[in-house]
Amino acid sequence: MAGPEEDRLAFVAFFQARFPEIPLAEFANGIYAIDSDARDQWLDIEDFPPYEFTIDAGETLWQDPFANGKTYSNCFADPIEDIRPQYPRFDAGSGEVVTLELAINNCRSANDEPLFAYDGKEITAITAFLAYESRGQKLDIRVPADDSRALDAYETGKQFYYTKRGQLNFACSDCHGISSGQYVRADRLSTGLGHPTHFPVYRSKTGGMVSLHQRFSGCVRDVRAVPFELQSIEFRNLEYFLAYMSNGFEVNGPASRK
Numbered sequence: 104m105a106g107p108e109e110d111r112l113a114f115v116a117f118f119q120a121r122f123p124e125i126p127l128a129e130f131a132n133g134i135y136a137i138d139s140d141a142r143d144q145w146l147d148i149e150d151f152p153p154y155e156f157t158i159d160a161g162e163t164l165w166q167d168p169f170a171n172g173k174t175y176s177n178c179f180a181d182p183i184e185d186i187r188p189q190y191p192r193f194d195a196g197s198g199e200v201v202t203l204e205l206a207i208n209n210c211r212s213a214n215d216e217p218l219f220a221y222d223g224k225e226i227t228a229i230t231a232f233l234a235y236e237s238r239g240q241k242l243d244i245r246v247p248a249d250d251s252r253a254l255d256a257y258e259t260g261k262q263f264y265y266t267k268r269g270q271l272n273f274a275c276s277d278c279h280g281i282s283s284g285q286y287v288r289a290d291r292l293s294t295g296l297g298h299p300t301h302f303p304v305y306r307s308k309t310g311g312m313v314s315l316h317q318r319f320s321g322c323v324r325d326v327r328a329v330p331f332e333l334q335s336i337e338f339r340n341l342e343y344f345l346a347y348m349s350n351g352f353e354v355n356g357p358a359s360r361k
């Protein structure tokens with residue numbers, strides 16, 4: 104069986120062969136790497152980024168001390184720009200994949216603060232701020248070779264990605280792999296390579312920020328399957344696999360999308 108690194112090289116090679124004219128780093132821009140008309144509109148939007156207020160709100164939340172006087176920085180390693188690129192990570196204590204969102208809530212619970220809702224504004228504000236602080240840093244996702252539970256989590260995520268589901272019977276890889284660049288109704292399909300680099304994302308469709316898991320949830324619903332909970336073990340393992348595939352890509356979140 105191929106290990107994560109062999110998988111990643113094959114994943115990257117697939118998209119490079121499919122889109123030989125696109126520089127590798129561009130895949131982090133999703134559909135705007137492929138569609139030049141959509142790209143022009145997006146670049147106009149980025150002149151006055153719609154996520155700017157969210158970054159500011161996230162910075163305030165990040166610095167605001169808990170009731171016990173501590174702050175988030177007591178839970179996370181220094182320096183701040185190293186935080187985003189290291190998530191999701193495998194946590195040997197719990198034996199599970201911990202995403203940045205989960206780590207934020209774990210920090211709150213360790214400090215006796217109520218948890219943030221995973222579909223709420225606070226959590227995407229903080230992740231937007233942390234992504235912004237890490238812009239240009241490379242994703243550094245690790246699957247520790249000495250812990251078989253980490254490899255199991257990765258393999259479970261990989262299997263999710265390639266499994267057909269829902270009434271439409273589509274796998275993630277059907278749309279974002281072998282059909283990437285093609286149209287489904289009015290939408291052109293982005294590549295799975297680069298998906299986790301730019302979250303959270305401001306969507307003009309909803310006028311608000313969405314997390315990566317909210318996007319997972321939407322795509323699962325679109326194939327008429329029942330989505331898993333945000334931050335469920337299924338979606339965390341899926342994120343682990345997908346983020347590993349984009350290892351070495353620069354963090355470019357937050358971003359804006361249709």
Ligand code: HEC
Nearest residue numbers: 133134273274275278290291292293298318319322323326
């Ligand atoms: C029926 C086709 C289809 C399937 C299957 C599908 N998606 Fe999508 N997905 C879309 C479309 C359409 C969009 C919006 C256009 C784009 O960016 O690709 C999208 C967008 C996304 C985005 C946001 C892209 C960005 O640049 O921000 C992510 C992440 C994503 N999908 C992940 C997944 C995952 C993970 C799965 C499997 C659970 C999946 N999708 C299954 C059609 C699909």
